Amino acid sequence: xxxxxxGRLGADSWRRLVDWxxxxxxxxxxxxxxxxxxxxxxTTAWPRPLGVALETPPLVDGLLDWLPRLxxxxxxxxxVGDGRGFSVGHALRCAGFAGELRARGPLMPDQAQQxxxxxxxxxxxxxxxxxxxxxxxxxxRAFPQRYQFAPGSARLHSxxxxxxxxxxxxSD
Amino acid sequence: MYRYDDFxxxxxxxxxxxxxxxxxxxxxxxxxxxxxxxLRLQNGLYxxxxxxxxxxxIPYGTLSARQLAGLATIAERYDRGYGHFTTRQNVQFNWxxxxxxxxxxxxLAALDMHAIQTSGNCIRNITCDAYAGxxxxxxxxxxxxxxxxxxxxxxxxxxxxxxRKFKLALSGAAADRAALQFHDLAVRIVAGADGExxxxxxxxxxxxxxxVIAEPLHPGLELEQLLPYLEAILRVYxxxxxxxxxxxxxxxxxxxALGLEAFRAEVEREFAATPRDRFALxxxxxxxxxxxxxLPPAVFHASANTGDVGIQIADDAAHRRWLRRNVLRHRxxxxxxxxxxxxxxxxxxxxxxxDDMRLLADLVGRxxxxxxRVTHTQNVVLPHVRRCDLAALWQALVARGLARANLxxxxxxxACPGLxxxxxxxxxxxxxxxxxxxxxxxxxxxxxxxxxxxxxxxxVNACAHHHAANIGILGVEKGGREYYQLTLGGAAxxxxxxxxRLGRAVEAETALEAIDELVAHYRRERRRGEHFLxxxxxxxxxxxxxxxxxxxx
Numbered sequence: 001x002x003x004x005x006x007g008r009l010g011a012d013s014w015r016r017l018v019d020w021x022x023x024x025x026x027x028x029x030x031x032x033x034x035x036x037x038x039x040x041x042x043t044t045a046w047p048r049p050l051g052v053a054l055e056t057p058p059l060v061d062g063l064l065d066w067l068p069r070l071x072x073x074x075x076x077x078x079x080v081g082d083g084r085g086f087s088v089g090h091a092l093r094c095a096g097f098a099g100e101l102r103a104r105g106p107l108m109p110d111q112a113q114q115x116x117x118x119x120x121x122x123x124x125x126x127x128x129x130x131x132x133x134x135x136x137x138x139x140x141r142a143f144p145q146r147y148q149f150a151p152g153s154a155r156l157h158s159x160x161x162x163x164x165x166x167x168x169x170x171s172d
Numbered sequence: 173m174y175r176y177d178d179f180x181x182x183x184x185x186x187x188x189x190x191x192x193x194x195x196x197x198x199x200x201x202x203x204x205x206x207x208x209x210x211l212r213l214q215n216g217l218y219x220x221x222x223x224x225x226x227x228x229x230i231p232y233g234t235l236s237a238r239q240l241a242g243l244a245t246i247a248e249r250y251d252r253g254y255g256h257f258t259t260r261q262n263v264q265f266n267w268x269x270x271x272x273x274x275x276x277x278x279x280l281a282a283l284d285m286h287a288i289q290t291s292g293n294c295i296r297n298i299t300c301d302a303y304a305g306x307x308x309x310x311x312x313x314x315x316x317x318x319x320x321x322x323x324x325x326x327x328x329x330x331x332x333x334x335x336r337k338f339k340l341a342l343s344g345a346a347a348d349r350a351a352l353q354f355h356d357l358a359v360r361i362v363a364g365a366d367g368e369x370x371x372x373x374x375x376x377x378x379x380x381x382x383x384v385i386a387e388p389l390h391p392g393l394e395l396e397q398l399l400p401y402l403e404a405i406l407r408v409y410x411x412x413x414x415x416x417x418x419x420x421x422x423x424x425x426x427x428x429a430l431g432l433e434a435f436r437a438e439v440e441r442e443f444a445a446t447p448r449d450r451f452a453l454x455x456x457x458x459x460x461x462x463x464x465x466x467l468p469p470a471v472f473h474a475s476a477n478t479g480d481v482g483i484q485i486a487d488d489a490a491h492r493r494w495l496r497r498n499v500l501r502h503r504x505x506x507x508x509x510x511x512x513x514x515x516x517x518x519x520x521x522x523x524x525x526x527d528d529m530r531l532l533a534d535l536v537g538r539x540x541x542x543x544x545r546v547t548h549t550q551n552v553v554l555p556h557v558r559r560c561d562l563a564a565l566w567q568a569l570v571a572r573g574l575a576r577a578n579l580x581x582x583x584x585x586x587a588c589p590g591l592x593x594x595x596x597x598x599x600x601x602x603x604x605x606x607x608x609x610x611x612x613x614x615x616x617x618x619x620x621x622x623x624x625x626x627x628x629x630x631x632v633n634a635c636a637h638h639h640a641a642n643i644g645i646l647g648v649e650k651g652g653r654e655y656y657q658l659t660l661g662g663a664a665x666x667x668x669x670x671x672x673r674l675g676r677a678v679e680a681e682t683a684l685e686a687i688d689e690l691v692a693h694y695r696r697e698r699r700r701g702e703h704f705l706x707x708x709x710x711x712x713x714x715x716x717x718x719x720x721x722x723x724x725x
Contacts, residue, residue, distance in 0.1 A: 057411060080206070080207060080210065080333075081210060081293065081333055081415075082333065082415060083293075083330075083331070083332060083333025083334060083410060084410060084411055084415075086329060086330045086331075086332070086333065086410070087330055087407050087410045087411050088411075090329075090330050090407075091407070091445070094445060094446060094447055095445070108203070108207045110190075110194060110203075110207070110211055111332075111333075113327065113329060114329040114330070114332050114333070115329075116329070117327075117328075117329025117330070118329050118330055132202070135197070135202070138193075142186065142190060143183070143186060143190075143327060145179065145182065145183065146183070146327060146329075147183075147323040147324055147326055147327070147328075148324065148327075148328055148329065149450040149451075150329070151447070151450070159179040159180075159183070159323075160453045160454075160457055161453065162179065163177070163179060163457070163460070164453050164456050164457065164460075
């Protein structure tokens with residue numbers, strides 16, 4: 001319910017559908033369950049990018065082929081200790097997905113650094129979790145410099161690039 | 173040795189600040205117990221029987237004299253004046269108050285040290301051959317790679333919530349002194365056909381309640397391939413490892429379930445899908461790090477000034493035993509590697525008081541170019557001792573009771589903290605280790621028995637690596653009482669083997685009798701030059717089982 005976008009409480013411009021309707025009219029930005037994705041993708045007249053909700057990782061077969069037509073991928077996290085979604089997010093970014101990458105589940109603010117590092121933009125949290133928005137905002141900005149390169153994220157600076165970039169600049 | 177630059181320092185300090193905030197939020201009720209547990213564990217903090225315990229990383233086992241002296245100060249300031257060196261090249265402080273842990277971490281950061289990922293379901297502290305960089309049989313010093321991997325794994329966003337812990341070990345020598353085959357993942361640096369280094373990877377080794385010897389996964393990757401390949405392995409594990417049963421969640425179970433070939437195919441698929449441009453700087457970074465691991469200039473300086481190998485007390489039998497047993501060949505003929513076993517009679521294996529640490533720091537400064545190592549057998553190594561200083565060093569160690577000549581002997585017992593400290597333990601380890609150290613206290617007898625690895629774990633988690641011991645001892649609980657299950661024939665090196673059970677679990681007294689019988693049988697049956705393990709292998713475990721009457725009574 002409460003949605004954290006780029007570290008702040010935000011409004012959701014996407015609607016959630018439980019299934020793909022037979023009579024298609026323009027419903028705006030919608031997120032469909034993974035099971036409904038083949039039907040949705042078959043509706044070639046659909047005017048805008050679609051969102052898809054992956055209940056639990058790993059990836060759905062064929063998803064990578066549909067990425068160019070998706071505007072949002074939501075990755076489910078079953079509980080605080082289930083880190084599969086981080087690998088799913090990372091894999092989607094590596095595959096070139098450029099839309100909104102959203103996490104959904106009972107995550108805590110202290111996992112923001114993992115989300116950001118794996119290319120996530122937003123988190124859909126359980127009801128009541130909006131009270132920790134300040135902690136989310138702080139955590140989202142933490143560790144701007146890291147040893148790893150983040151796929152699909154310009155926000156993070158790699159320490160390796162900074163080290164060797166500086167060395168190269170000095171030698172030029 | 174590697175020294176932090178401003179980037180390393182900034183990251184470690186930010187991590188200290190983050191943990192300070194997490195502790196404050198937990199104490200104020202903003203983080204639940206369930207949420208705080210993985211966060212404190214990712215920073216090495218356990219709740220033990222009596223107090224909080226912090227496990228501090230000693231990456232690849234290398235420490236400076238300044239860091240060791242700093243650990244002594246921390247032991248006095250936050251603990252009860254001692255620390256405990258573990259079987260994974262970490263040091264633990266056992267008596268901490270949660271509120272003061274952030275300050276302790278800040279003190280550690282000032283020493284270029286941390287407790288990041290020494291616990292939790294993430295990539296743990298990376299261990300190495302303790303004689304890395306000085307061993308005579310070494311092809312390449314594995315520590316530059318270990319430091320590279322330390323950085324790569326530190327706060328790796330994808331792998332902080334794995335199904336279970338993930339342990340990595342490295343070696344670049346001919347002999348395996350890092351128990352490579354008992355790790356989730358091991359990398360061995362080997363020479364390629366073109367003379368360039370290649371990285372051989374094995375996977376799925378481990379101990380715990382299901383001991384497994386690792387399987388070879390790749391015979392020799394090139395450097396540019398190594399990190400993306402490791403990420404592919406971790407990704408396959410993260411996505412497919414079991415999360416429904418923590419006893420079946422390690423990567424060894426996944427490798428067994430899929431079969432090695434299918435597991436390899438999954439890894440190759442992920443490897444192919446991993447963009448390589450992100451790893452373009454790895455070669456330059458490894459070079460930068462490697463420069464820090466050259467032999468310290470003080471070593472060359474010192475060797476230039478000495479031509480003599482002057483041992484002033486060569487007639488002293490105890491000194492000669494120590495030279496034979498605890499002094500090893502250095503890659504330079506002018507120098508030696510000295511091992512100080514933290515197994516003095518009456519001490520808990522691996523324990524070092526603040527005074528011991530300070531004395532060792534002082535000796536390391538004077539005699540070992542300011543550098544020391546900790547081993548996975550809970551000992552301390554002075555890697556750069558001039559041969560002409562051996563006598564003076566020995567005398568200084570004798571004065572402090574640290575000159576036991578028992579490296580790899582029956583009294584060089586490895587033990588976990590056991591029920592005296594640990595929440596998980598079924599039985600105490602330390603009292604039994606003390607009794608074994610006392611039983612084999614006679615250096616002449618221990619020397620005659622020769623290499624004999626005895627290891628005691630207080631529960632099936634096998635922290636003391638008892639499966640890999642020649643004689644393993646596992647603490648079990650029956651009806652509220654402590655019992656010990658013996659195993660025979662395990663080994664940790666290139667000849668890695670898992671010990672076989674001997675009879676039923678027995679009380680401590682009976683276990684000690686049984687060990688005496690095993691040793692006596694070996695001494696009766698051994699052939700010339702045969703070590704304990706050789707004789708066990710030649711005669712078979714059954715022959716020893718029969719000789720061991722104590723277990724039948």
